[in-house]
Amino acid sequence: MRVAGPNRRSVLKGAAVLLGAAAAPGAYAQNQNAVRLIYPFAAGSGGDTMARIVAEKLSAGLSVPVIVENRTGAAGRIGVKAVVGAEPDGTTLLFIPNPPVAIYPHSYPDLEYDPVRDLTPVSLIATFDVALAVSSKNDINSVKELIAWAKANPSQANYGSPGAGGLGHFFAVMVATDTGLDLKHVSYRGSGAVMSDLLGGQIPIAVVPLGDALELHRGGKARVLATSGVERSPLLPDVPTMKEAGINAEGQGWYAVYAPAKTPADTVARLNRIIVDGLADADTKAKVLRLNMVPRTSSPQQLAAFRDADSARWAPAVKASGFKPQQ
Known part of the structure; x- marks a missing residue:
């Protein structure tokens, strides 16, 4: 059926509106x-x-x-x-x-x-959380024991992080500020180098993203003592947070x-x-x-x-x- 005159213009206008609405979800594709x-x-x-x-x-x-x-x-x-x-x-x-x-x-x-x-x-x-980790070769099994060791051995209280100015570096500063420890930062190019030196005994403490320590912890080569979140990580639910360990340090x-x-x-x-x-x-x-x-x-x-x-x-x-x- 042919629609003529003003009615035809109204129908065409309405069709254009409907087509425009149908095309809206694909606006990115048009432009x-x-x-x-x-x-x-x-x-x-x-x-x-x-x-x-x-x-x-x-x-x-x-x-x-x-x-x-x-x-x-x-x-x-x-x-x-x-x-x-x-x-x-x-x-x-x-x-x-x-x-x-x-x-x-x-x-x-x-x-x-x-x-x-x-x-x-x-x-x-x-x-994602930051992990505070030590080598499983030593006898440190908790944050409390780590603090006691660091206070008794200040010249050895060094920690490695994946780089200066990163989350691991600044989270360790939070820990040191709250505990009064004089922790000395050793900057690495990435977590792999940090964890390698941790296992090799070149550094006693690693502060790295949790995922970079997880498999070594599960394999028994490293020991994650605490994580940085306000709640325990679902990736490592048996490990306490720093706040649960009595340290006022939290950041993800x-x-x-x-x-x-x-x-x-x-x-x-x-x-x-x-x-x-x-x-x-x-x-x-x-x-x-x-x-x-x-x-x-x-x-x-x-x-x-x-x-x-x-x-x-x-x-x-x-x-x-x-x-x-x-x-």
Whole structure:
């Protein structure tokens, strides 16, 4: 049947509205060939693998390819700045651990971005603990025994971490501040070198991400005395937290997704919904746990509050450490 005159124009207008509504979920496909998820560190790590899990979920939800781009350099700051300078249209996103957005504002005096002003929170992704570990060759079986040993042997009370200015370094400063111990930091290039020297007897204490000590602990070669979270890690539920051991030291690592500042609220809400729904199934949670992380999503508002609290928590340790970054 042919519709003529004003009625025809009304029908065509209504059809266009309906077609526009039907196309809305595919808006990314119309406007962009792909979305970039920038991870500002090298490929091959647990964080990189986690970024690719998130990219897969975003791709399914947006119906466009989501490409993980490893934009490395300057301890992650180059990748962050790439996202800060991108168009705020949801097609460039940042997958980031907490130091560049929660700790660097305290440790880098000339940081070229402001995480609060220049980035829009989307969702928390996962958390992980820091482990305080010793070699199983010695007779230290608890944090209390370690403190007693360190006080009796101050010249030997050295600890290794995966690098100056990292979570392990600053968490050990928290422990030393609360206990009054004079712990001396030995900086390594990565957790593997730390744990190798721990097992070899070159250092007596290691402070590393829990996942980097887990298999050695389970294999009986190293002994994790405590973890850094406010609750026991589900990866190692028989090991107490530092607070349970009587030490006022708590702080975790975490990963989150951010967008550039001024990204529209409806775009952020859509991205958040895709991520939260995508990471909710049992298989995906199991994948995250196998990366030695604990899945934990959030609303954008919850991530903003979480970052602020985390930043305030680490600030005193950064100051007490005397850390001076190499720009």
